[in-house]
Amino acid sequence: MSEERELLRETVAALVAKHAGPAAVRAAMESEKGYDESLWQLLCEQVGAAALVIPEELGGAGGELADAATVLQELGRALVPSPLLGSTLAELALLAAPEPDGETLEALAMGSSIGALVLDADYVVNGDIADVVVAAADGELSRWTRFTAEPVTTMDPTRRLACVAAEESVALGPDPGLADTAAILLAAEQIGAAERCLDLTVEYAKSRVQFGRPIGSFQALKHRMADLYVAVSAARAVVADACVDPTPTGAATARLAATEALCTVAGEAIQLHGGIAITWEHDMHLYFKRAHGSAHLLASSRELLRQLESEVLETS
Helix, strand or coil: CCHHHHHHHHHHHHHHHHHCCHHHHHHHHCCCCCCCHHHHHHHHHHHCHHHCCCCHHHCCCCCCHHHHHHHHHHHHHCCCCCCHHHHHHHHHHHHCCCCCCHHHHHHHHHCCCCEEEECCCCCEECCCCCCEEEEEECCEEEEEEEEEEEEECCCCCCCCEEEEEEEEEEEEEECCCHHHHHHHHHHHHHHHHHHHHHHHHHHHHHHCEECCEEHHHCHHHHHHHHHHHHHHHHHHHHHHHHHHCCCHHHHHHHHHHHHHHHHHHHHHHHHHHHHHHHCCCCCHHHHHHHHHHHHCCCCCHHHHHHHHHHHHHHHC
């Protein structure tokens, strides 16, 4: 990671630590819009989070996909409800047009408008709060200038989804492969959640005493946590590679690795925490719900495996 990107990560981490503790996350997910509007403005004003992928000539920060992934990873670590994922994807969709809409991009970059990308109209991230909606279907992009949105019931209370339907739309041009970009950004967010989930489990194992000893001192649990560390570290490396070289194969591999890592570590965390993990007061159940909610966003693991299998057969 470059020095600039590490500074970006540290800045976001500091904001999250100050403004997005467990109580703040719960308050945000239960709020009217489903996220902390004051924290969102801080992320936009102090970090330029919503402007990272927009070129400087269009009023953005001129960053790379890996920059947006870095911010999402830190937000995912604390399960921070945020419009960043949907807005970033909407920006990339608008930028793919032959003549990008500078005024709309500026509003998205400032955070005053919220964006959403429709890949599956039944489950759209930011769908119920979006001002700007772009859809990708059959290799083409279209902007929905008029649309309806209905919130849907979700497993993960920290991420709201909506069913969105177009009433009027205009064509934007060819789709550059935004489903792959979405997969990479979601994978980065999953890695952050997996890292924090593992940290919380290790901390608990050090403090929970059974039979006169911390449970983390038992050999069997040491081995389980070591395996989790390896799984998360390996997935993090795969996602980092995909951010640098965002190919369809890299995107599918990153999503598979991140999904498996988060689901595995969340499941093990529930077991290692014992009964306390499934109480409403403890945060671990939120990580478990994020793990399985995210696993069902975008393409499923089975679809990703079929994609990779077909690519292997084509090259063999």
